[in-house]
Amino acid sequence: MARIALDAMGGDFAPQATVAGALLALGELDSAHSIQLVGRTAVVSEQLDALLADPAYAAARAQRERITIVEAPDVIEMTDKPGAAVRGKPNSSMIVGLKLQADGTSDAFVSAGNTGAQMAASMVVLRLHAGLKRPAIATIFPSALNPVVVLDSGANVDCSADELVQFARLGAVYAEDMLGRDNPAVGLLSIGEEPEKGNAVVKEAHQLLQAAGLNFVGNVEGRDLPAGACDRGPIDVVVCDGFVGNVVLKFYEGTAPFIMGLLKQSGIDEKTMMGALKQLDYSEHGGAPLLGVNGVSIISHGKSSPRAIKNAVKVAVQAIETRMNEHIGRRLHEGAGAGAA
Amino acid sequence: MARIALDAMGGDFAPQATVAGALLALGELDSAHSIQLVGRTAVVSEQLDALLADPAYAAARAQRERITIVEAPDVIEMTDKPGAAVRGKPNSSMIVGLKLQADGTSDAFVSAGNTGAQMAASMVVLRLHAGLKRPAIATIFPSALNPVVVLDSGANVDCSADELVQFARLGAVYAEDMLGRDNPAVGLLSIGEEPEKGNAVVKEAHQLLQAAGLNFVGNVEGRDLPAGACDRGPIDVVVCDGFVGNVVLKFYEGTAPFIMGLLKQSGIDEKTMMGALKQLDYSEHGGAPLLGVNGVSIISHGKSSPRAIKNAVKVAVQAIETRMNEHIGRRLHEGAGAGAA
Numbered sequence: 001m002a003r004i005a006l007d008a009m010g011g012d013f014a015p016q017a018t019v020a021g022a023l024l025a026l027g028e029l030d031s032a033h034s035i036q037l038v039g040r041t042a043v044v045s046e047q048l049d050a051l052l053a054d055p056a057y058a059a060a061r062a063q064r065e066r067i068t069i070v071e072a073p074d075v076i077e078m079t080d081k082p083g084a085a086v087r088g089k090p091n092s093s094m095i096v097g098l099k100l101q102a103d104g105t106s107d108a109f110v111s112a113g114n115t116g117a118q119m120a121a122s123m124v125v126l127r128l129h130a131g132l133k134r135p136a137i138a139t140i141f142p143s144a145l146n147p148v149v150v151l152d153s154g155a156n157v158d159c160s161a162d163e164l165v166q167f168a169r170l171g172a173v174y175a176e177d178m179l180g181r182d183n184p185a186v187g188l189l190s191i192g193e194e195p196e197k198g199n200a201v202v203k204e205a206h207q208l209l210q211a212a213g214l215n216f217v218g219n220v221e222g223r224d225l226p227a228g229a230c231d232r233g234p235i236d237v238v239v240c241d242g243f244v245g246n247v248v249l250k251f252y253e254g255t256a257p258f259i260m261g262l263l264k265q266s267g268i269d270e271k272t273m274m275g276a277l278k279q280l281d282y283s284e285h286g287g288a289p290l291l292g293v294n295g296v297s298i299i300s301h302g303k304s305s306p307r308a309i310k311n312a313v314k315v316a317v318q319a320i321e322t323r324m325n326e327h328i329g330r331r332l333h334e335g336a337g338a339g340a341a
Numbered sequence: 342m343a344r345i346a347l348d349a350m351g352g353d354f355a356p357q358a359t360v361a362g363a364l365l366a367l368g369e370l371d372s373a374h375s376i377q378l379v380g381r382t383a384v385v386s387e388q389l390d391a392l393l394a395d396p397a398y399a400a401a402r403a404q405r406e407r408i409t410i411v412e413a414p415d416v417i418e419m420t421d422k423p424g425a426a427v428r429g430k431p432n433s434s435m436i437v438g439l440k441l442q443a444d445g446t447s448d449a450f451v452s453a454g455n456t457g458a459q460m461a462a463s464m465v466v467l468r469l470h471a472g473l474k475r476p477a478i479a480t481i482f483p484s485a486l487n488p489v490v491v492l493d494s495g496a497n498v499d500c501s502a503d504e505l506v507q508f509a510r511l512g513a514v515y516a517e518d519m520l521g522r523d524n525p526a527v528g529l530l531s532i533g534e535e536p537e538k539g540n541a542v543v544k545e546a547h548q549l550l551q552a553a554g555l556n557f558v559g560n561v562e563g564r565d566l567p568a569g570a571c572d573r574g575p576i577d578v579v580v581c582d583g584f585v586g587n588v589v590l591k592f593y594e595g596t597a598p599f600i601m602g603l604l605k606q607s608g609i610d611e612k613t614m615m616g617a618l619k620q621l622d623y624s625e626h627g628g629a630p631l632l633g634v635n636g637v638s639i640i641s642h643g644k645s646s647p648r649a650i651k652n653a654v655k656v657a658v659q660a661i662e663t664r665m666n667e668h669i670g671r672r673l674h675e676g677a678g679a680g681a682a
Contacts, residue, residue, distance in 0.1 A: 144599045154532055157540040191495055191587040199498040199584045222591030226599035243540045244585055246532040248592055250563030255593070258485050258567035259600050259618065266617035268609055276607035277600065 001032040002320040004313050005097040005106040008039035008047075009075045010113025011304050015039060018112065019047045021309020026063035028310065033317055034066045036106055038097035041071045072096035078302060082116035086124055094118060098125040101295045108296035108316035110287060112304040118297060119155055119290060126295035129329050135292035136167050137242070137299060138174050139249055142279040143228025149175050149184075149237045150225070153288065154246035161204035164188070164239050165212050169331050170291040171237035172214055177322035178289075178315070184236035187220030189244060193231065195219065201241070209239075212335065222248070256280040286311025289319055296325060342373040343661040345654050346438040346447040349380035349388075350416045351454025352645050356380060359453065360388045362650020367404035369651065374658055375407045377447055379438035382412045413437035416454075419643060423457035427465055435459060439466040442636045449637035449657035451628060453645040459638060460496055460631060467636035470670050476633035477508050478583070478640060479515050480590055483620040484569025490516050490525075490578045491566070494629065495587035502545035505529070505580050506553050510672050511632040512578035513555055518663035519630075519656070525577035528561030530585060534572065536560065542582070550580075553676065563589070597621040627652025630660055637666060 004025075008018045022035045037044050051057045052064060072093040076085040089095065094113055100106035102125050111118050119135060128135060136152035151171045156163060168186045175184035188206055190198035195206045197219060209216040217232050224230040225238060225248070240248075256277060263273055286308045287298035296319045300312040319325070345366075349359045363376045378385050392398045393405060413434040417426040430436065435454055441447035443466050452459050460476060469476060477493035492512045497504060509527045516525035529547055531539035536547045538560060550557040558573050565571040566579060566589070581589075597618060604614055627649045628639035637660045641653040660666070 144602055157532065189588060191498065191584055191591075199582075202584070222588040222593070223595030225592055226595040240588075241540075243532055243543070244588055247530060247563040247581075247585055247589060250532075251566055251589055251592065252563070252596070254564030254567040255596055256600070259597070259621070261485055262620070263604070263609075263614065263617045266613060268604075268613060268617065272607060272609060273604065276604045276609065279603070280600070 002108065002317045003034050003036060003106045004316050005036040005038055005070070005100045005109045006309070006313065007093045007097050007109070007111035007113050008037040008044045009072070009093040010111040011300065012302050013304065014112065015044055015047045017304055017306050018309055019044065020051055020306035021304070021313065022067060023051060023057060023060040023063055024306055024310035025313035026066050027060055029314065029317060031066070034068070035313065036068050036070050036097070036100060038070045038072050038100070039075070039093045040073060041069050044069050070096060070100065076114050076117045078114050080114055080117060082114065082120040085114065085117045086120045094121050095125065098122060098297065101126060107320045108298065110298040110300060110309070110312045110316050112300035112302055112309065112312070115299055118299055122290050122293045122295070122297040126293040126297060128292055129294055129332050131332055132166060132292045133163065135290045136170055137288050138171055138291050139245070139288050141225055141252065143226055145228030145234050146236070147179065148225060148228055148235055149179065150245055150249070151237070151239065151291065152242035152245050153249045154242045155290070156242040159201060159241035161201050161208055164201065164205035164241065165208045166292070166332070166335070167239045168209055168212060168214055168216070168237065169335050170328060171239060173324060173327045173331050174289065174291060175236040177324040177327060178318055179236070181236045183215045185217045185234060186214050186237040186239060187217050187224065187230060187235045189222070189238050189240035190219035191221065193219045193221065287315040289315065289324070291328065294325065294329070296320060343449065343658045344375050344377060344447045345657050346377040346379055346411070346441045346450045347650070347654065348434045348438050348450070348452035348454050349378040349385045350413070350434040351452040352641065353643050354645065355453065356385055356388045358645055358647050359650055360385065361392055361647035362645070362654065363408060364392060364398060364401035364404055365647055365651035366654035367407050368401055370655065370658060372407070375409070376654065377409050377411050377438070377441060379411045379413050379441070380416070380434045381414060382410050385410050411437060411441065417458045419455050421455055421458060423455065423461040426455065426458045427461045435462050436466065439463060439638065442467060448661045449639065451639040451641060451650070451653045451657050453641035453643055453650065453653070456495070456640055459640055463631050463634045463636070463638040467634040467638060469633055470635055470673050472673050473507060473633045474504065476631045477511055478629050479512055479632050480586070480629045482566055482593065484567055486569030486575050487577070488520065489566060489569055489576055490520065491586055491590070492578070492580065492632065493583035493586050494590045495583045496631070497583040500542060500582035502542050502549055505542065505546040505582065506549045507633070507673070507676070508580045509550055509553060509555055509557070509578065510676050511669060512580060514665060514668045514672050515630065515632060516577040518665040518668060519659055520577070522577045524556045526558045526575060527555050527578040527580060528558050528565065528571060528576045530563070530579050530581035531560035532562065534560045534562065628656040630656065630665070632669065635666065635670070637661060
């Protein structure tokens with residue numbers, strides 16, 4: 001039984017996309033799960049009523065009783081500065097939604113709102129696991145083999161080698177619990193497979209990772225990401241600092257539309273093409289967990305559709321059911337015990 | 342009249358691909374241009390004779406007199422350590438080929454061999470323009486708009502903000518001379534368009550670039566690369582450190598085959614697809630100039646086909662004809678005078 005708090009006001013298409021996404025999610029999830037829509041009650045209930053009156057959502061009417069609306073009069077805007085927003089808007093849907101978890105009345109929080117604010121608020125409200133300085137954002141990259149977990153994708157710009165090792169531990173638990181990988185293969189993103197290739201931090205991290213008790217397969221290169229494998233075999237997790245991870249993630253997001261545009265110009269049928277490239281659509285994965293906070297906080301893309309919100313809610317449920325947060329705490333503790341990170 | 346020294350022994354498919362590429366290039370270039378094939382005379386002339394005897398190369402027979410073979414008994418292998426190779430193999434095709442330029446008997450050098458060695462050898466033989474600590478590799482990224490110059494793509498891993506400003510100057514000259522861009526728009530690769538987004542070096546570089554006398558359009562993000570534009574308009578040059586640049590470049594190289602694989606699986610006609618995606622093929626661009634050395638040194642991909650070698654030779658000719666090296670010297674001098682870099 002999982003209780004998911006959803007930031008009804010977060011994202012470019014809220015509250016329509018968030019409320020619709022909640023209904024879609026409940027339609028697919030076991031009936032024991034429930035959703036808390038956090039936001040301005042009047043706005044959220046009006047949206048909910050409108051959707052339930054829509055014949056397209058007729059099947060969702062049975063889900064109404066699994067939804068509660070939690071009042072939060074304020075909203076953190078996309079343009080708000082994270083720190084100031086967290087301090088200045090304690091009654092925002094983001095802070096109220098996260099606090100439900102701290103109070104023990106919710107099991108997870110999902111938002112498509114201001115990512116920086118969600119990160120800052122998650123650190124303040126949920127706190128971090130011992131030994132961590134910042135959380136990391138783990139993103140799923142589709143590949144020719146299996147999807148690959150890439151972290152950090154933007155939470156940490158200047159990272160130490162120790163932090164890269166922590167990302168490796170966080171990513172390994174994520175790959176185990178959320179992707180069902182056994183003894184996940186962890187690669188370090190660099191510019192050559194030899195241990196002496198890379199910048200100063202990466203070279204140091206390579207040495208630390210060899211002694212970290214993980215299934216470390218060494219350095220991987222940019223081309224290994226879409227391949228899902230390096231010369232030494234498949235890869236499950238790729239570790240990098242949040243600057244590199246964010247550049248690559250956004251580059252990827254931009255490359256698929258560019259390539260599809262080229263194909264369209266040459267007359268290739270768009271529907272066939274979209275079908276073929278379905279796995280490149282980030283809304284398929286829906287949500288990136290903020291790893292390292294003591295709780296569950298799922299970041300959705302600002303442009304999330306109802307479908308993306310639905311998938312983000314399902315990611316939250318899976319994180320709860322697999323006890324990912326507990327496993328992260330244990331793994332980080334083991335790492336500290338081994339003295340390797 | 343340009344004289345191009347080509348490393349006949351460099352690259353995975355040498356000497357077949359290099360000698361064939363030379364013949365293809367001469368067939369397309371003005372008759373005033375000539376090529377010096379540098380390598381083991383016996384091997385190179387045997388390869389040349391074999392190709393000229395091939396009916397497929399019948400048209401190339403007229404080009405024979407525009408080729409000279411320059412003896413170099415030694416070869417720097419792909420696996421050689423750059424520094425040791427440059428010191429230990431003075432009679433290699435790479436060192437001999439570069440020295441022709443220092444001696445005034447050649448105007449440019451092209452190689453598909455060991456990139457690290459080519460960079461080290463170019464620094465030693467051609468030397469750097471005053472004020473530079475290292476050269477940068479400029480790569481062309483196809484985009485939905487115009488191709489974008491990205492540098493550094495791998496020569497410099499840990500860069501200072503001053504070095505990023507130098508890359509901006511080098512890239513601007515490249516865009517002017519090689520791509521015909523007028524007052525090229527220069528972007529700084531970061532993880533948000535605001536000046537305060539990015540890692541410490543990027544944030545400092547942003548401030549320096551605003552006072553560098555360039556057409557600096559501010560920070561650009563990963564997604565702006567395939568778009569060829571940011572919110573403020575088209576971009577011609579994107580500046581980043583060589584770690585980030587190399588990761589993104591290799592990621593791109595791996596993404597195109599991955600996407601083509603997905604499309605193929607869904608039955609889309611391969612020939613139509615290849616035609617549509619022709620501009621993603623790096624052999625179309627052929628060669629990346631090593632910018633900052635006092636001369637012309639063009640780096641080709643190790644897997645260069647004859648077609649890629651041909652295009653690299655043409656890049657060299659264009660660099661000579663536009664006097665890119667002279668312009669770089671002048672631009673760096675102006676920058677030093679302005680006290681901005």
